[in-house]
Amino acid sequence: xxxxxERETGNGTRETWFRRAAQAVRRIVGAPDYxxxxxxxxxxxxxxxxxxxxxxxxxxxxxxKGVRCC
Amino acid sequence: MKRLGSVLLWxxxxxxxxxxxxVLALSRGxxxxxxxxxxxxxxxxxxxxxxxxxxxxxxxFGLDDRRATPxxxxxxxxxxxxxxxxxxxxxxxxxxxxxxxxxxxxxxAQFGFLPGTLWLxxxxxxxxxxxxxxxxxxxxxxxGKSLGQMAKEEVxxxxxxxxxxxxxxxxxxxxxxxxxxxxxxxxxSPWGLFTxxxxxxxxxxxxxxxxxxxxxxxxxxxxxxxxxxxxxxVAGGWVASQPHLAPLxxxxxxxxxxxxxxxxFIASVLPVWMLLxxxxxxxxxxxxxxxxxxxxxxxxxxxxxxxxxxxxxASLGEGPVFAGKLFPxxxxxxxxxxxxxxxxxxxxxxxxxxxxxxxxARLIGYGGMLMESFVGVMAMIxxxxxxxxxxxxxxxxxxxxxxxxxxxxxxxxxxTPDFMRELAARMGETxxxxxxxGAPSLAVGMAQIFAGATGALGxxxxxxxxxxxxxxxxxxxxxxxxxxxxxxxxxxxxLQEIAGHVWPRFAETSWYPSVIVxxxxxxxxxxxxxxxxxxxxxGGINSLWPLFGISNQLLAAVALCVGTTILIKMxxxxxxxxxxxxxxxxxxxxxxxxxxxxxxxxxRLGFLAHAASLVGSxxxxxxxxxxxxxxxxxxxxxxxxxxxxxxxxxxxxxxxxLSRRKMPVVHEAPYVETEYATGD
Numbered sequence: 001x002x003x004x005x006e007r008e009t010g011n012g013t014r015e016t017w018f019r020r021a022a023q024a025v026r027r028i029v030g031a032p033d034y035x036x037x038x039x040x041x042x043x044x045x046x047x048x049x050x051x052x053x054x055x056x057x058x059x060x061x062x063x064x065k066g067v068r069c070c
Numbered sequence: 071m072k073r074l075g076s077v078l079l080w081x082x083x084x085x086x087x088x089x090x091x092x093v094l095a096l097s098r099g100x101x102x103x104x105x106x107x108x109x110x111x112x113x114x115x116x117x118x119x120x121x122x123x124x125x126x127x128x129x130x131f132g133l134d135d136r137r138a139t140p141x142x143x144x145x146x147x148x149x150x151x152x153x154x155x156x157x158x159x160x161x162x163x164x165x166x167x168x169x170x171x172x173x174x175x176x177x178x179a180q181f182g183f184l185p186g187t188l189w190l191x192x193x194x195x196x197x198x199x200x201x202x203x204x205x206x207x208x209x210x211x212x213x214g215k216s217l218g219q220m221a222k223e224e225v226x227x228x229x230x231x232x233x234x235x236x237x238x239x240x241x242x243x244x245x246x247x248x249x250x251x252x253x254x255x256x257x258x259s260p261w262g263l264f265t266x267x268x269x270x271x272x273x274x275x276x277x278x279x280x281x282x283x284x285x286x287x288x289x290x291x292x293x294x295x296x297x298x299x300x301x302x303x304v305a306g307g308w309v310a311s312q313p314h315l316a317p318l319x320x321x322x323x324x325x326x327x328x329x330x331x332x333x334x335f336i337a338s339v340l341p342v343w344m345l346l347x348x349x350x351x352x353x354x355x356x357x358x359x360x361x362x363x364x365x366x367x368x369x370x371x372x373x374x375x376x377x378x379x380x381x382x383x384a385s386l387g388e389g390p391v392f393a394g395k396l397f398p399x400x401x402x403x404x405x406x407x408x409x410x411x412x413x414x415x416x417x418x419x420x421x422x423x424x425x426x427x428x429x430x431a432r433l434i435g436y437g438g439m440l441m442e443s444f445v446g447v448m449a450m451i452x453x454x455x456x457x458x459x460x461x462x463x464x465x466x467x468x469x470x471x472x473x474x475x476x477x478x479x480x481x482x483x484x485x486t487p488d489f490m491r492e493l494a495a496r497m498g499e500t501x502x503x504x505x506x507x508g509a510p511s512l513a514v515g516m517a518q519i520f521a522g523a524t525g526a527l528g529x530x531x532x533x534x535x536x537x538x539x540x541x542x543x544x545x546x547x548x549x550x551x552x553x554x555x556x557x558x559x560x561x562x563x564x565l566q567e568i569a570g571h572v573w574p575r576f577a578e579t580s581w582y583p584s585v586i587v588x589x590x591x592x593x594x595x596x597x598x599x600x601x602x603x604x605x606x607x608x609g610g611i612n613s614l615w616p617l618f619g620i621s622n623q624l625l626a627a628v629a630l631c632v633g634t635t636i637l638i639k640m641x642x643x644x645x646x647x648x649x650x651x652x653x654x655x656x657x658x659x660x661x662x663x664x665x666x667x668x669x670x671x672x673x674r675l676g677f678l679a680h681a682a683s684l685v686g687s688x689x690x691x692x693x694x695x696x697x698x699x700x701x702x703x704x705x706x707x708x709x710x711x712x713x714x715x716x717x718x719x720x721x722x723x724x725x726x727x728l729s730r731r732k733m734p735v736v737h738e739a740p741y742v743e744t745e746y747a748t749g750d
Contacts, residue, residue, distance in 0.1 A: 022289065027153050028160035029354045030420070031288035040147030055148070056285040057343075062149055064342030065563065067415045068350070068549075068556040069168045069406070 030066075032059035080120060087113025094184060094379065101374040104451045107183065108368070111191050111447045115440045118195035123436040126200065130637070130645040131207045133428040138744040140214045141424050150214075152426035152746075155433050161424070162438045164354045165416045166202075167361070169248060169509075169550045170406030170622075171442050175450035176508035176515075177615060178403040179461065180391040182380040183454045185400045187447060193401070193408030194443035197652035201626055202413045203435035204633035204649055209418035210431055211738045217418045221632050221716075223737045224639065229719050233628050234564065236712050237415070240621040241561045242592070243705065244412075245334070246599030247618040248550045248557075250610055253326045253600070254507035255543050260319035261310040261498055261536075262543045263326075267319070268302035269349065269548060270333075276348035292351045299352065303544055307498060307536065323604045330554070331597040338558040338589040346555045353549040360545050364448055364516060367523035377454035377461065382477050390466040390474040391506070392612050393674040398663040402619035407446020409656065411625025413439065427746065452515030453508075459485030460493065460502075464511045467504050470612070473674075498536030506611045513542035561592040602698045605691070613677070613702055616667055620660050620706065624713045627656045631720045638724050639734040657717065664710045668703050677703045 026033050034052045041048045050058065090110035094102060127133045144150040153161070178186035208224075209215055215223075218237065222230025256262045272295050279291040309315045321329070337345050383389035384396040392403065406412070417435060425431055453461065462471065462483050471478075478484060494502040497514060505511070517538035524534060563579060565588040570577020576584045603610025630653035637646045670676030673683040681699035684692045726732035 024154065024157045024160075026288065027151075027157045027424075028164060028358075029288065029292075029351055030161060030164075031351065032286045033147075033151075034286055036151055037147035040145055040151075043145075053285045056281065059148060059286075060281065060343040060347050063350070064346055064556075064559060066165070066420050066556070067412075067560055068553050069166045069170065069410070069412045069416060 030063060032056045080117065083113050084117050087117065094187070097379060099378075101376065102183075102379070103372055103374050104368060104455070105372045107187055107375070107447065107451060111187070111444060114191045114195060115444065118199070119437060119440060122195060123199070123203065123432050126203060126436070126648060127429060127432040130642060130648055131204075133207070133431060135427045135429050136744055137428055138742040138746075139210060139425050139427060140422060140739070141426055142744060142746065143742060144213070144423075149420065150423045153424040155426065155430040158421065158424050158426075158430065159434050159438055160358070162416065162421045162434050163441050164358060165420065166410075166413045166438060167357060167442050167445055168406070168553055169251065169546055170410060170412075171446040172449040172512055172546065173251060173508035174404040174407055174619070175446045176453040176512045177391055177465070177611070178400050179377055179450060179453040180381060180389045180465070181384040181396055181400050182378050183375050183450060184379040185384060185396055186404055186450055189401055189404050190407045190443050190446045190450065193404075194439055197655065198407075198409035198413075198443065198626075199436040199439035200648055200652060201409060201411075201629050201633070202417050202439045203431065204637075205414040205629050206417040206422055206425075206431050206435035207428075208633060208636050209422040210425055210428065213739045214423040215418065217414050217629060217632065220418065220636075221628065224632060225635050225716070225720055225723055229631075229716050232712050232716050233632075234568075236621075236625055236628060236709070236716075238561060238564045238568075239705070239708065239712075240411070240618075240625050241557050241564075242595040243599060243614070243618050243621050245554055245557045245561070245596035246603065247611070247614045248553055249327075249330045249334075249596065249600045250603045250614060251507035251509050252547050252550050253323050253330060253604060254505055254611070255509040255513075255547060256321075256326055257323045258320055258501065259310075259499055259543075260316040261306040261540050262547070263319040263321065264309045265299075265302045265306040265540060265544045266547050266551070268305075269299065269352070269551070270345070272298045272302070273345050273348040273352065276352070277344040280348070281343040288351055291348065292355055295348065295352050296355060299356075299544070303537070303540060306540060310498060324601075327597070327601050327604050330600065331593055333551075334554050334558045334596070335589055335593045337555040338562055338593065339585055342559075346552075346559065349548070349552050349555060353552045356545055357549055360542075361445055361448075364452075364519065365444075367519045368448060368451055370526055371519060371522040373451065373455040373519060373522065375451070375454040376456065377458050378481075381458070381483075382481055383474075386477065387672075388474060388477070388674065390462060390470040390478070392615060393672065394616070394663070394666060398659040398666070399616065401659045402616050402623065402663045404446065405619040405622045407443050407449070409623065409626050409652070410442075411622050411627070411629055413442075414625065414629035427744070449512055452512055452519060455515050455518060456511060457485065458483040460490070460514070461511055463490055464502050464505050464514070465508065467506060471504075496535045497539040499539070508611075509543060509546045512546070513539050516542040558589065558592050558596075561595075562588040565591060602701075606695070606698070612674075613667075616663060617702060617706060620664050620667070621709050623656050623660045624709050627653055627660065627713050628716055630656065631716055635720050635723055636736065638727055639736045641734065643728060657713070660713070661710060664706045668706050677706070 023033060034055050037055055038048055087110055090106045093106045094110060141150050141152040145152060175186050208220055212220060218230055218234045221233040276291040276295045280288050309319060387395035462478055463485050490503060494500060502510060517535050520538040521535050566577050566579060566584055578584060603614045630649045633649040634646050634653060666675060668677055671679050673680040677699040681696045684696050727734045
C-alpha cells in the first residue's frame with residue numbers, strides 16, 4: 001500500500017498550491033494544523049475526538065514544553 | 071560521463087574553497103573582501119555535506135528508508151507528524167538558531183576574523199553538525215527519546231542524572247548571559263526599550279487572537295503582530311525624541327535587571343498561549359526573514375573586512391573584550407556557530423518526531439547545523455566590517471579599555487571621542503561606548519550593511535541607519551526574550567521533576583504553589599548571575615560568556631559521549647572516531663578553559679586570582695566581588711566534575727563492551743517496515 005507523507009493533493013490548482021504553501025509555513029513555525037489532525041483521524045478511521053478549540057489548546061500546551069536554542 | 075562531471079564539479083568546488091582560504095590566510099596588511107570568507111565557508115560546507123555526511127549516513131549510521139520512523143508509527147496529527155524534509159529543515163533551523171551564533175563570533179572578532187572563521191567552518195563540519203546528526207539519529211531510532219533518557223538507558227542511570235543536572239545548570243548560566251546582552255543593549259536607550267516593551271502587549275493581543283477569538287489562526291495573528299511591531303519600531307524613534315516621554319524609557323542597567331527578572335517570572339507562570347507562543351511565532355518569522363535579508367545584503371554589497379586577520383590579542387591573551395589566549399578561548403567564545411550542546415536537546419525533542427524517513431535526517435541534522443554556522447560567519451562579517459577602533463570602543467568597559475590602550479594604540483585600533491559621538495547620533499543613541507555583549511556592535515554592522523544595500527538598490531542609504539540599528543537590536547532582543555521565556559519554563563519543569571522525586575505533588579506542572587516556587591527559584595538563579603554581571607566592574611560578559619561557552623560545549627561533550635556509546639554498542643566501534651575525535655577535542659578545549667578560568671594567576675582571567683587581588687581592598691564592593699569569584703569558581707568546577715563523571719562512566723562502559731565482558735544491548739525501538747513508498 002502506498003501512502004503519502006503529506007495530504008493527498010493530486011490536482012495542481014491554485015487553491016491546493018496555496019493550501020500546501022500555508023501548511024508548509026505552519027509546520028516551519030510550529031503552528032497548530034487542525035487539518036492535519038482531521039486527516040490523521042480519517043486515515044486511522046476514528047471520528048475526531050477533539051474540537052478545533054481543544055486541539056489548539058493542547059497544541060500550545062505541548063509547544064510550551066519544547067526547547068528553543070540560544 | 072556523469073561520474074566525470076561529478077569529479078570535475080566537486081574537484082572545482084574543493085579547489086575554489088582552498089583558494090579562498092589561501093587568500094584569507096595570506097593577506098597581511100591589506101583589506102580583504104568578505105566575498106573570500108563567504109566562498110571559503112560555502113565550499114567547505116558543500117564538500118562536507120556531499121562527502122562526509124553521506125559517509126556518516128550510509129556507512130556509520132546505516133540509515134534505512136525501509137524502517138518506519140516514529141512519525142509514521144505514532145502519527146497523531148499533533149506532535150508526531152511525518153513532514154516534508156525541506157519544511158522540517160526550516161522548522162529545525164528555526165528551533166536551533168538564536169542569539170548564540172550571532173553574538174559569539176562578534177566577541178571572538180577581538181582575535182581578528184581568521185581564527186573565529188576557521189573554527190566556525192571546520193568545527194561545524196567535523197564536530198557540530200556530526201553531534202546534531204548523531205543525536206537526531208539516535209533519538210529517531212528510539213521513538214524520539216530525549217538526551218537525558220538516552221544517557222540513562224544507554225550509558226547508565228548516573229549518566230542520565232548527570233546529564234539532566236548539567237542541562238539545568240547550563241540553562242541558568244545561559245539565561246543570565248543572554249539577559250545580560252539585552253540589558254547592555256537597552257540601557258539608556260529609550261528607542262530600544264520602548265520597542266521591546268511594546269512586544270508584550272502585542273504578544274498578549276496575538277495570544278488572545280489565536281487562542282480565544284480565532285483559534286489556531288496563527289498566520290493572521292502573526293501578520294497583525296508583525297505590522298504592530300514595525301509600527302512600534304518607528305514610534306520608538308519618535309518617543310526617544312520627545313523630552314517628556316524619553317525619560318520614561320531611559321533606565322540604568324540595574325533597573326533593567328529587575329524588569330527582566332520580573333518579566334521572566336511572569337512569563338513562566340502565565341499560560342503559554344498568552345506570551346510564550348505568540349512571541350515565539352513573531353521571533354521565528356522575524357528571524358527567518360532577517361537572516362535571509364542579511365545574506366542577500368552581504369551578497370549585494372560584499373563589504374571589505376576592516377578588522378585584520380589576526381590582532382595582537384590572539385597571542386597576548388589580554389584582550390579587552392574578554393581575557394585569555396586564542397587557545398582555548400576562541401573556541402569557547404564561538405559557542406553555538408561551530409558546536410552547540412544545546413542543539414542536542416532540540417535534535418532529541420520535537421524534530422525526531424516529525425521525520426518522515428530515516429535518510430531525511432542527513433539534511434535536517436547535518437544540513438541544519440551547516441546553516442547555523444553560516445549565520446555565525448555572517449555575524450563575523452558584520453562585526454569585521456566595523457572599524458576596529460569602533461569595535462573595541464563599543465565592546466569594552468572603560469576600565470578594560472584603559473588597560474589595553476597601549477596595545478590598541480600600537481595596532482592603530484583607535485577612534486576619536488568625536489567620531490563615536492557622531493556614530494551614536496547617526497544610530498539614534500546617546501552613546502555607543504562600552505556596550506559590551508556583542509548585540510550593539512552587530513547591530514551597527516548590520517545597519518551599515520542594510521543601509522549600504524538599500525543605498526546600492528537606490529534607497530535612502532545612510533538616512534536609514536538609525537532605523538536599521540534599532541531593527542537589529544529589536545531582532546536580537548526579541549529572540550533572546552523568547553529563549554528566556556522558554557528557558558525559564560523548561561528549567562521550572564526540570565526543577566519540578568527533580569523535586570517531585572521527594573514530594574510527588576510538586577511534580578504536577580499545573581499545581582500553582584509548585585509553579586510559583588519553582589519559577590521563582592529558576593528566575594532567582596539566573597537573576598543572581600545577571601545582577602552580578604551588571605555590577606561587575608570588568609563588564610560581566612568577561613566572566614559570564616566564557617562560563618556559558620564552557621557549559622554549552624560540555625553539554626556537547628555529554629551528547630557526543632552518548633553518541634559514541636551507542637555507536638560502539640551497535641557494533642560500529644571502527645567508526646566511533648567520528649564522535650570520539652570531536653569529543654576528545656572538546657574535552658581538551660573546555661577543560662583547559664575551565665582550568666584557566668579557575669586557576670590562572672592573571673586576575674583578569676582567573677576567578678581565584680581576581681578574588682585574591684581584592685583581599686585587603688578598602689572598596690565597599692570587594693567582599694561581594696570576592697564572593698562572586700568564588701561562586702563562579704564553584705560553578706566552573708561543578709561543570710568540569712559533572713563531565714568527568716560522565717566520561718569515566720562512558721569509558722568504563724566502552725571498555726566492558728569492547729573487551730566482551732558485557733553484552734552490548736542497544737535500546738532501539740523494534741524494526742517495523744515502513745508503509746510509505748520507498749526508493750523514489
